[in-house]
Amino acid sequence: MTTSRRILGALAAAGATALVLSGCVAKADVAAGASFDVSSTDSACSVSGATAKSGTLVFDVANESSQTSEFYLLAEDGLRIVGEVENIAPSASRTLTVVAQPGTYYTLCKPGMVGDGVGKAEFTVTGDRVEVTGEDAEQKQQAVDLYAAFVKDQVGQLVPAVDTFVAAYESGDDDAARAQFPQVRAYYERIEPVAEALGDLDPRIDFREVDAVADGLDWTGFHRIEKDLWVPAQDALNADGETPAWQDWAPSTPEERAGYGDQLIADAQELYDYVHSDDFTTALEDQGIGGISNGAIALLDEVATGKISGEEDWWSGTDLYDFAANVEGSKMAFSLVQDFAASQGSEGKTLVSEIEDGYAALESALAKHGSLTDGFVAYSDLTEDDKREFTDLINALAEPLSQLTGTVLD
Incomplete structure (x- = not known):
């Protein structure tokens, strides 16, 4: 067994x-501004915003590159993965939904799914910790x-x-x-x-x-x-x-x-x-x-x-x-x-x-x-x-x- x-x-x-x-x-919290559009190309990873309040974050990732791509939300050390979506085919879209606590993060795309990726950028989450209630x-x-x-x-x-x-x-x-x-x-x-x-x-x-x-x-x-x-x-x-x-x-x-x-x-x-x-x-x-x-x-x-x-x-x-x-x-x-x-x-x-x-x-x-x-x-x-x-x-x-x-x- x-x-x-x-x-x-x-x-x-x-x-x-x-x-x-x-x-x-609540879904209302997402509608209040915690939803972001991400464009993954062969050379860039463009996110429609760089700050958010703590809570639910939604990243709608559109792969506009010529290769299968990935999108990552990394922790402050730039190594630990907080959330990811993989295997996004060219012209396809995927959604990453995470609950983010206050802190500094990084967004990153990886066209071809190998190497160091492209477009690594700081992403800041403010506000209070999300507590269980x-x-x-x-x-x-x-x-x-x-x-x-x-x-x-x-x-x-x-x-x-x-x-x-x-x-x-x-x-x-x-x-x-x-x-x-x-x-x-x-x-x-x-x-x-x-x-x-x-x-x-x-x-x-x-x-x-x-x-x-x-x-x-x-x-x-x-x-x-x-x-x-x-x-x-x-x-x-x-x-x-x-x-x-x-x-x-x-x-x-x-x-x-x-x-x-x-x-x-x-x-x-x-x-x-x-x-x-x-x-x-x-x-x-x-x-x-x-x-x-x-x-x-x-x-x-x-x-x-x-x-x-x-x-x-x-x-x-x-x-x-x-x-x-x-x-x-x-x-x-x-x-x-x-x-x-x-x-x-x-x-x-x-x-x-x-x-x-x-x-x-x-x-x-x-x-x-x-x-x-x-x-x-x-x-x-x-x-x-x-x-x-x-x-x-x-x-x-x-x-x-x-x-x-x-x-x-x-």
């Missing part, structure tokens, strides 16, 4: 109460506690699993390491947006080679180890589809394996320390209910931007494991806010029903190819029809899911 199912079972046993987070702000306060805090417990549980399982995985890798027991690789990653993939909010931690743990090269970073983490475990064939290409896999490449020496393995252990421990810190608790409370619903959206975006194309686990072909774990984490986050969304009248109930149907259809399609418990087929075994089915189902779920944050914040 997966951790997400265990926690969902606990929710059911606790009773059918509406579970939401802090930061519920009213009869829903207890349920909101319960949702915060449940989501924090889920994240801590996943990271708590990740750390020892990484230790065991690295021990096999460093000792040269590649068969054992290959068997463990997709299972270890599942713990991380369910809660990946938490690590993404910590600056360069996610790049150290989970960057693909092509991403590290594009950003000028040392390539470490799961995918660096993956390439050692699944040695590329002489005629193989890297994930960019152009560079020969053996160009400037040699399998790691035992000393290099020790370095990569020890770094992954240290990075997993850093993530563990963070999710058990006051900073993590404060971040959850500051982001409020929008933080959880945006996490559900971000995890589905992870599927759309890497797993569905087979580019994530380029050497091992274990993308469906990551795919399934992302979906589990996304559904878990959704489960904590769905009752509150459904309480927003008939439109909310319809939205929740559409999202539930979307998850069910996606899970059914995944089940045709295996499971996290029993294993999935290699990504190369999927037909073009299989990939097209997944793409259609992800797009069908992404549309109503993108409305979730705005609905629960009404």
Whole structure:
């Protein structure tokens, strides 16, 4: 039984109460001037304003660039991600809805979804902190506690699993390491947006080679180890589809394996320390209910931007494991806010029903190819029809899911 199912079972046993987070702000507050238009081009990120009062902020992002783009609201250090929308196709639009506390932030667009991005600009939020008030306060805090417990549980399982995985890798027991690789990653993939909010931690743990090269970073983490475990064939290409896999490449020496393995252990421990810190608790409370619903959206975006194309686990072909774990984490986050969304009248109930149907259809399609418990087929075994089915189902779920944050914040 997966951790997400265990926690969902606990929710059911606790009773059918509406579970939401802090930061519920009336729609009238949005209409009062907290809505911004964003234009993402190849060279600029133009936001229609640079200041707002604390509370619900809505950024309507239009991608006017020639590339798929992303939009970020960053914390004052310019590294931590407060909110994001990914995978915005050219000529398409997406909406980011967040609850922002007073402070200094930065807006940024990333055409092509790699590199440092363009148009980074300061964004100031004034006013008072948004506090939890009213009869829903207890349920909101319960949702915060449940989501924090889920994240801590996943990271708590990740750390020892990484230790065991690295021990096999460093000792040269590649068969054992290959068997463990997709299972270890599942713990991380369910809660990946938490690590993404910590600056360069996610790049150290989970960057693909092509991403590290594009950003000028040392390539470490799961995918660096993956390439050692699944040695590329002489005629193989890297994930960019152009560079020969053996160009400037040699399998790691035992000393290099020790370095990569020890770094992954240290990075997993850093993530563990963070999710058990006051900073993590404060971040959850500051982001409020929008933080959880945006996490559900971000995890589905992870599927759309890497797993569905087979580019994530380029050497091992274990993308469906990551795919399934992302979906589990996304559904878990959704489960904590769905009752509150459904309480927003008939439109909310319809939205929740559409999202539930979307998850069910996606899970059914995944089940045709295996499971996290029993294993999935290699990504190369999927037909073009299989990939097209997944793409259609992800797009069908992404549309109503993108409305979730705005609905629960009404």
